[in-house]
Amino acid sequence: MEHYIDAWKHALASELNSLAESKGCAGLIFSDQEIIAERPPKPELGDIGFPLFVYSKKLRMAPRQIALELSERNAAGTFAPSPKDWPGEMVATGPYLNIFLDRASAVRNLLEFAQRVEWGSSDAFNGQKIMVEFSCPNTNKPLHLGHLRNNVLGESLSRIMKAAGAKVKKVNLINDRGVHICKSMLAYLAYGEGHTPADEGLKSDHFVGKYYVLFNKLKEEDPKAEEKAQTLLQKWEAGDPEVMALWKKMNDWAVNGILATYARQRVSFDEFHFEHETYKLGKKEVLDGLERGVFYRGEDGAIWIDLEELGLGKKVLLRKDGTSIYITQDIGTAIMRHETWPFDELVYVVASEQQYHFKVLFEVLKRLGYSWAERLYHLSYGLVNLPSGRMKTREGTVVDADDLIDELSELAAKEIAEKGRADAVGNLDSVSEEIALGALHYFLLQVSPIKDMLYNPEQSLSFTGDTGPYIQYMGARASSIIRKHEAGEGNASLGSISPSLFKGNADWTLARMLLELSTTIEQAAKNKDPSLLAGYAHALSSEFSAWYRDNPVLNNEDPNVSASRLEMVRVVKKSLRIVSELLCVPFLEAM
């Protein structure tokens, strides 16, 4: 679609310039870029709309009058702006100039473009190196619903950026040190009796999480528990062999369990960074900044930055004793990352509660003189709640990631059995798991990232409505039609494909939507917002559903119609598959 829009913007700009000249507005020139194009609110109004208000003042003409004159000139052939490869018709509608594209030509383009390898991608980011940091779990407990949103946002965004032409590197910083880890260790020492996850039949990260919760019990029994955790941390930092051995053991359990959840959720990373390796980074930069006068030493001996003028207050960057804090590490990690892989942009997918932290971090890096600090971006996302209420660690209402996927998968399996589809789907376990992931991921991505949201498990699994399974179902239906053809049903193989057969409104609505695929991907990438693509996925599915109801593909007398429609089904399937993958919704041939 972008071809059409660009070509018509150009056409309109030159027509406006010609109009300006004839009106004696010397030197008045409109560039392609300043032309505003939009999609008319109703299909009857056209395919591309140009509101003319903005040119009105410069031309000293009413918008309606501009529209009229332009369309008259066009009709009279005085000016022939219809772009050769992207033909259409110009119609004045009040203060708007609307374009009706030539349908047969556009469908011909669609069928041809969809054959190319670059279908469903764009070059908007033109090889830019984009690093995306997401997930960043603590190794003292398993992942929960909030992580699932983070993971799918990061994974989906990475895929979208890649489809938009970027080189993407997905990174994960594992928070494997700190006092919270020591608490799990302390509780394990108190109650663990040397057990392993296998002994207790628990997934290894759940095993570690169990002891983290048990620390609360320890606190009640031992008033000095908190103090002991601090002591343990000091021993850890000193490299005490016994402490290190225990840490290593428990940490491996936690990390391995978390990796299993990633594999199950089908998210992956190109690089892992570990906080136990990075936590000392940044100290040098802070000291360096102190020398250069970017920071100052407070009366208390700690190193500070003053951001009062930005309304961000004052912030400690390095403790009095020279040890690092969270932000020190993030400063060092960002610099290390840029040195090893000079990115054009670094996106941090982190919950909105850390907005302040990132504002400070970006400002610090900017003041240290790193020009790339301008290209750091905090993709801030809201909390996920459940209809039953808020998730609170203390009240034990946190929804565990593994448990949730289990539950969804079981519900899907039950549904398949009830509908009598068990034989048709083949592998029941894997298909129900894929429906579960489709339901979960789509629901989480459907909402704009910044907003807090309500996750409704039952609704997400519905096969009707704006859901993942609905999109999977339409993909399966398209696949089913193609399968039937391959099995010899219908007469499509006797006919030939003819774009001019797609004349109806339903044909055109579907075709035009397909033409918008790469534009939508581009937009989602630019806005860093997968929900735009989710909306597209639903609209396309719904449009396809209405179309194939009224337009029999295989059961048709005319073989040319059958062949042509079958080709359209192929394009739909291909496009749905692409969109599904970008949204981390598994594509299913049958369900």
Place this chain on the structure above:
RNA sequence: GCGUUCGUAGCUCAGCUGGAUAGAGCGACGGACUUCGAAUCCGUAGGCCGCAGGUUCGAGUCCUGCCGGACGCACCA
């Protein structure tokens, strides 16, 4: 208290850089299976876009104030 952010149909959410009569899904009500999968589809009802000002030819969208919710305001991460 200060800062950030959100407030659109009964519920959950769209609404691209300001543009034409504000859209979906769920739920409600009413319809459609001898024809490519009814896990679907079609139709109807349902809105002072939190409130009040302002900017503009034009505001759900931008600015200000107020009201309401969320989050943040550690030498934790």
